[in-house]
Amino acid sequence: MKYYDDSLLDYSFPHKNIYDYMKEMTFKHKDKIAITYYGTHITYTDFYKNIEIASNFLVGLGVKVQTRILFLMPNIPETAYLFYAAAKIGAISDFIDPRPDSADFQVSAEKTFSLIESEKIEYIISLDQCYLAMIKPVESKIKQFGIDNVIIVSASTSMGKIGKIEYIKEKMYLGGMPELLATMKKQKKMKKAFNDAISTSVLDIIDYETEIKNYDDNSVCGIEYDEEWIVAIVHSSGTSGTKPKAIPLTHENLNAYIHNTIPARMPMNDGDKALHMLPYFAAYGIVNVAHSGFCHGCNMVQIPEFKPADIGKLIIKHNPQVIIGTPAWLVQLMHDKALNKADLSCLSMITYGGDSMDIVDEKGVNNFLKERGCQYKITKGHGMSECCGCSTFANNEYNNLNSVGIPLPYTTYAIVDPETKEMIRFEDGSDNIEGELVISSKTLTPGILDDVVIVPHKSYDGEDYILTKDIARMNRDGIITFLARSDRSFTRYDGYKYKPYEIENLFKTRKDILHCIICPYSDEKKHGVMPVANVVVDTEKCTTREQKVVLVDDIIKKLFLSNPDVSTRQIPSKIRFVEKMLLTSNGKVDFKAMERIVDTGDEIFVDFDEDSLSVGNFRIH
Numbered sequence: 001m002k003y004y005d006d007s008l009l010d011y012s013f014p015h016k017n018i019y020d021y022m023k024e025m026t027f028k029h030k031d032k033i034a035i036t037y038y039g040t041h042i043t044y045t046d047f048y049k050n051i052e053i054a055s056n057f058l059v060g061l062g063v064k065v066q067t068r069i070l071f072l073m074p075n076i077p078e079t080a081y082l083f084y085a086a087a088k089i090g091a092i093s094d095f096i097d098p099r100p101d102s103a104d105f106q107v108s109a110e111k112t113f114s115l116i117e118s119e120k121i122e123y124i125i126s127l128d129q130c131y132l133a134m135i136k137p138v139e140s141k142i143k144q145f146g147i148d149n150v151i152i153v154s155a156s157t158s159m160g161k162i163g164k165i166e167y168i169k170e171k172m173y174l175g176g177m178p179e180l181l182a183t184m185k186k187q188k189k190m191k192k193a194f195n196d197a198i199s200t201s202v203l204d205i206i207d208y209e210t211e212i213k214n215y216d217d218n219s220v221c222g223i224e225y226d227e228e229w230i231v232a233i234v235h236s237s238g239t240s241g242t243k244p245k246a247i248p249l250t251h252e253n254l255n256a257y258i259h260n261t262i263p264a265r266m267p268m269n270d271g272d273k274a275l276h277m278l279p280y281f282a283a284y285g286i287v288n289v290a291h292s293g294f295c296h297g298c299n300m301v302q303i304p305e306f307k308p309a310d311i312g313k314l315i316i317k318h319n320p321q322v323i324i325g326t327p328a329w330l331v332q333l334m335h336d337k338a339l340n341k342a343d344l345s346c347l348s349m350i351t352y353g354g355d356s357m358d359i360v361d362e363k364g365v366n367n368f369l370k371e372r373g374c375q376y377k378i379t380k381g382h383g384m385s386e387c388c389g390c391s392t393f394a395n396n397e398y399n400n401l402n403s404v405g406i407p408l409p410y411t412t413y414a415i416v417d418p419e420t421k422e423m424i425r426f427e428d429g430s431d432n433i434e435g436e437l438v439i440s441s442k443t444l445t446p447g448i449l450d451d452v453v454i455v456p457h458k459s460y461d462g463e464d465y466i467l468t469k470d471i472a473r474m475n476r477d478g479i480i481t482f483l484a485r486s487d488r489s490f491t492r493y494d495g496y497k498y499k500p501y502e503i504e505n506l507f508k509t510r511k512d513i514l515h516c517i518i519c520p521y522s523d524e525k526k527h528g529v530m531p532v533a534n535v536v537v538d539t540e541k542c543t544t545r546e547q548k549v550v551l552v553d554d555i556i557k558k559l560f561l562s563n564p565d566v567s568t569r570q571i572p573s574k575i576r577f578v579e580k581m582l583l584t585s586n587g588k589v590d591f592k593a594m595e596r597i598v599d600t601g602d603e604i605f606v607d608f609d610e611d612s613l614s615v616g617n618f619r620i621h
Contacts, residue, residue, distance in 0.1 A: 003398055003478075004409050008263035013442070014255045017225050018291060019088040021255050023048060025295045029270045033299040035077050036273070036318075037158050039166035042077060044297070050077070052217040054085035057208075059220055061151075063123060065090035066229065070121040072098040072112070072130040074304035075276050077158040078208065080290065082125060083280070087231050087251065090223050094119055094233040095281040096244070098126075100133040101567035109137035110564045117145060119233065119246055120450065125151045125208075128194050136197045149204035155304060157209045173317065174310050227252050233449070234283045236385040236497070247385050248449045249283065256442035257287050257388040258295045260408035264393050267322075267349040267376075270297025274322035275314060277306045277329075278495070283385035284353055289324050298322060308494055308528065312336030319346040327357035328493045328528035330378060334361075334368045335527045345373035352380050353390055355491035356482045359402040380404055382482060386455045386466055387411075388443040398479050406478045411441040414460060415474055418486060421467070423460050426476060434473045436486070438465040488591060490520040493528020496569045500531070503570050506559055512538050512551065515581050518572060519595045532603075533572035534594055536580060545602070548577055552604050552620055568608060575604045 014021045026034070026044045034047040042050070063069065069086055071093055073079040086093045096115055100108035112134040116124070124147060126135055131152055135142065139150075159167060171180040198205045231251045235244035261268070268274065274293045278285035293300045301318050308329050315323070316338060323330075330352050333339060350369065357365075357380070366377045382404035383390040392413065394405025407413045415424045415435040424435045440463045447455030447466070457464045469486040489499045500518035507516035515536040523530040542551050552575050560571050582593040607619040 003396075003406060004263050005265075008265075009409060011259065011262055013259055015225075015227055015252070016255070017087060017090075018231055018251050018254050019051065019084045020225075021251075021258070022084065022291065022295050025258070026270070026297045029297050032271055032297060034294065035080065035300050035302060037077050037302045038163040038170065040158055040160055040163045042158070047080070047294075049217040050081045051084045051088065052219055053212050053215050054078075054081040055088045055220050056215040056218065057212050058082070058085055058091065059089055060215065061123065061206075063089060063091050065223065066092055067123065068092045068094050068119065068121050068233070069123045069125055070112075070116060070119075071095045071280065072124070072126040072134055073153065073280065074098055074127060074155070075279065075302045075306075076127075076153075076155050076304050077302060078153045079280060080294070080300075082153075083232075083286075083290075088223075089220060090226075090229055092230050092233060092248075094121060094246075095279075095286065096235055097279070097281050098130045098134070100130075101569060102564070103561055103568060105133045106137045107562075107564045109134050113138040113141050113145075115244070115246075116142060116147070122147065123149075123151070125153060128152050128154050129190055132190065132194055132197055135203075136201070139201060139203050143202050147203070149206050151206045151208050151211075152198075153208045170317070174307075174313055225251070228446075230446075230449075232286060234286060234385055235281055236283075245454065246449055247283065247445050247455065248447075249287070249388060249445055253388050253443050253445065254287055254291050256410065257390065258292060260410050260441075260443070261292060261296070261393075263409040265395070266292075266296075266393060267379075267395075268292060268296035268298055269321075272296070272298045272321040272348070273318060274298040274300055274324070275303060275311075275318065275320045276300045277303045277311075277323075277325055282389070284383075284389040288353070288383075288389040293322070308332050308526075309336075312338035312342070315339070315344070315347075316342055321346060322349045322351075323347065324349075324351045324353075326354045326491055326495045327352045327361070328355075328491065328495070330365050331357070331361050332493075332527045334364055339368075339372065343373050344369055345375070347374045348376055350374070350376065350378050352378065353383060354495065354497065356404075357402075362401055382437070382470070382472075382480060384439070384466075384468055386445045386447070387439050387441055388445075391439050391441060391443065392480055394479075398477070400479055400481075403479050403481045404472075405480065407480075408441070411439065411443070412463065412465075413474065413478075413480060414438050414440075414465065415472070416460075416467070418471065421458070432473050432475050434483070435471065437468045437470045437472050437480070439468060440465045490529055490531075492530060492569065493523065493526040494569075498531055498570065503531070503533070503566070503572070506563075506566065507533065507535065507555070510555070510559070512541055514538060517581060517589060517591070517594050519591065521574065521595070523573065530573040531570075532574040532576055534576045534578050534581070534597065536578060542577075545604075548575075548604060549620055552606065556606060556608075556620075571606060571608055573606055573608075575606065577602065577604075 030044040033041045034044040035042040102108045230248045232249045278289045280286045379395045381390045382392040392405045418436040471484045473481045504516045507513045517534045520529045521532045582590045
């Protein structure tokens with residue numbers, strides 16, 4: 001508490017709908033820009049109007065309190081309008097990853113239907129391109145399930161003529177003429193495929209852009225707010241399998257996060273331009289970036305097609321004050337030729353989460369920023385989707401290298417024994433304690449969906465906590481240093497959370513794979529982390545390199561491309577054949593030693609175009 005201003009801690013908690021809260025927070029600067037989208041600027045006044053139109057549309061559609069709407073949407077203005085509109089009328093926005101995670105549309109669509117079924121979806125709102133990959137192949141099942149229509153949104157709805165020209169310019173700027181031509185060719189193909197698909201659809205296809213012309217911005221009223229209402233369902237990586245885990249969040253949860261950021265003096269200020277790169281389907285994106293950015297009055301620059309390699313050029317083009325992303329994205333800055341002579345004095349909040357950053361990289365990025373005129377260091381935090389993403393913040397005097405800062409003002413962290421789960425307390429003379437982090441906050445998910453406990457709560461000292469599985473050190477000043485994840489999960493270069501044990505178990509379903517350990521490795525071409533699978537095989541059947549290549553080819557096709565339960569993003573990009581697993585003195589796998597194994601040149605690499613529609617579009621070498 002010594003770090004926080006007592007006067008700010010008296011700020012009353014906002015017991016209200018997240019839309020009402022956002023509007024209250026921003027109304028004093030309602031004429032400032034809320035959204036920038038390919039040259040189109042939308043003020044907060046127009047933002048409110050578009051939300052009201054969207055809420056009237058949803059009511060006209062039949063959406064009621066706590067109705068669940070599945071969203072297959074990227075970062076475009078309509079996603080924000082419809083999210084706050086659904087919140088305004090008490091509905092639930094269920095966001096899933098809008099990108100097909102398999103080269104086979106049928107596989108991706110089956111996974112979507114599985115979520116529709118298990119999460120009791122009643123309405124679907126989808127980008128037109130997502131409909132093709134993730135709805136069309138299973139629309140007969142969707143109709144039988146009881147959903148009669150799908151609302152289709154186009155990414156060009158909010159562009160206008162100027163925006164479409166700006167879109168073309170940005171494609172040229174980021175990827176040059178080859179990428180622009182490839183994009184235009186792909187879009188033309190997509191448009192024809194989409195038109196063909198809806199002409200034979202068994203569902204009623206509702207075009208959002210056409211329908212909203214029938215609605216005005218008169219406010220929908222008369223809906224009484226309930227603090228227990230769920231406002232969003234986000235998804236994290238599976239904990240016992242590869243299926244994403246649904247995490248319900250309430251209006252109170254989302255607003256509690258904003259309530260924490262105010263006395264923490266998080267540097268997101270009205271008028272600041274923020275690059276909106278993180279997606280809505282993760283709490284980090286919907287809470288820490290979208291809801292937080294809007295509540296703090298930022299100008300949210302929509303980035304619907306983000307590639308980590310583009311981050312430098314996006315900074316130069318937009319001159320943002322706020323960048324919130326992953327460690328890999330910030331490390332990418334040091335390798336971005338576009339930033340060699342750039343002026344980065346515009347940046348005032350450069351924050352990462354979702355994974356840890358090596359201390360050498362943190363020093364390197366800080367020096368890189370300073371050399372280019374930035375007056376601020378990287379800030380960072382710790383958290384989980386189960387507590388709205390961020391629960392600590394490292395800034396100012398508590399922004400130590402390699403630390404994740406201190407708990408947010410209305411948040412309590414404690415450390416427990418990883419095995420017994422008993423709380424560990426400071427003893428006389430001890431400066432640090434280590435163990436598993438547990439969190440208590442109003443941001444904690446209720447943890448129950450459809451009477452099923454998804455996230456168990458545990459009581460310590462009469463307060464609700466959740467276990468994190470994160471091992472950390474805390475000193476007497478409350479500063480926390482992340483040490484390891486007990487499930488060994490790591491984040492790929494593109495922000496995808498990778499859980500090794502899920503894929504290790506998958507490898508071990510094959511009789512010719514005796515052991516498998518997956519570790520992160522630094523991929524120089526991607527300027528970030530990718531997975532390497534260390535495998536022990538039956539040497540009688542697989543001795544030559546040719547036999548190993550055949551084995552890898554068979555593994556990719558059978559375990560991944562033909563498997564509806566996994567994503568192409570879980571394919572290891574490197575397969576290393578080893579004689580045995582390295583063990584600790586007590587006979588357990590030495591994961592750190594496995595990570596330190598040096599390549600011999602006999603490794604097999606798997607290059608896969610994750611944006612490709614072709615099942616066979618991968619290369620083994």
